[in-house]
Amino acid sequence: MTQTQTGAIGAHNAKVMNRYELTKRVVNKLKREEAVIGGIGNANFDLWACGQRPQNFYMLGSMGLAIPIALGVAIAQPKRHVIALEGDGSLLMQLGCLSTVAMRAPKNLTMILWDNGVYQITGGQPTPSASTADLVAIARGSGITNAAWAADEDDFDRLIATALADGGPSLIAARIDGKPEVATTERDPVRIRANFMHGIGVAS
Numbered sequence: 671m672t673q674t675q676t677g678a679i680g681a682h683n684a685k686v687m688n689r690y691e692l693t694k695r696v697v698n699k700l701k702r703e704e705a706v707i708g709g710i711g712n713a714n715f716d717l718w719a720c721g722q723r724p725q726n727f728y729m730l731g732s733m734g735l736a737i738p739i740a741l742g743v744a745i746a747q748p749k750r751h752v753i754a755l756e757g758d759g760s761l762l763m764q765l766g767c768l769s770t771v772a773m774r775a776p777k778n779l780t781m782i783l784w785d786n787g788v789y790q791i792t793g794g795q796p797t798p799s800a801s802t803a804d805l806v807a808i809a810r811g812s813g814i815t816n817a818a819w820a821a822d823e824d825d826f827d828r829l830i831a832t833a834l835a836d837g838g839p840s841l842i843a844a845r846i847d848g849k850p851e852v853a854t855t856e857r858d859p860v861r862i863r864a865n866f867m868h869g870i871g872v873a874s
């Protein structure tokens with residue numbers, strides 16, 4: 671394994687894995703009504719495909735909001751663990767959220783990055799993370815010291831388990847293959863919001 675500036679595993683020697691398979695691994699680890707915020711497109715589509723939960727929020731339409739929404743929930747409900755699932759293109763559009771997360775430092779926040787190196791859902795245009803940008807290095811530079819590439823599925827499981835023990839804020843990045851999403855989220859933002867508000871116990 672080559673040593674990189676970001677640790678033993680770098681963006682280009684991590685195993686390429688499958689987003690749906692890893693999303694299933696995340697969902698299987700949930701035991702305490704954790705909130706899960708799926709970012710625009712494939713991140714929330716694969717979360718939907720893993721089974722709907724009232725504590726899931728499916729972001730439709732806006733790139734880069736999974737982490738900002740998750741940060742708000744994590745601050746408002748410090749006893750609940752909150753997980754954000756976001757694509758590389760979307761995170762690149764909203765990089766400032768990483769330094770805000772680092773500054774607020776909620777222990778109950780886990781950020782999972784699905785890095786396929788493309789804007790897959792709009793036709794596969796390459797993102798900078800395919801060549802020049804290392805999002806784990808950017809996260810570390812923003813102050814997220816618990817930021818790592820998952821070497822493989824077992825390493826991903828281990829990183830998730832540590833993060834869910836309220837060892838956050840953590841960012842776990844996984845290199846993702848080009849397979850399409852498994853299902854499509856029902857496009858009903860009003861219902862999605864209402865279900866989530868109920869799920870996290872704040873519906874009026």
Ligand SMILES: Cc1ncc(C[n+]2csc(CCOP(=O)(O)OP(=O)(O)O)c2C)c(N)n1
Pocket residue numbers: 710711712713731732733756757758759760761786788789790791792797
């Ligand atoms: C401000 C803005 N620009 C462009 C789009 C169109 N758009 C929606 S999803 C997406 C790509 C998302 O890429 P990424 O987060 O890497 O996820 P992937 O599709 O690769 O799973 C784009 C360009 C948008 N919704 N909002």
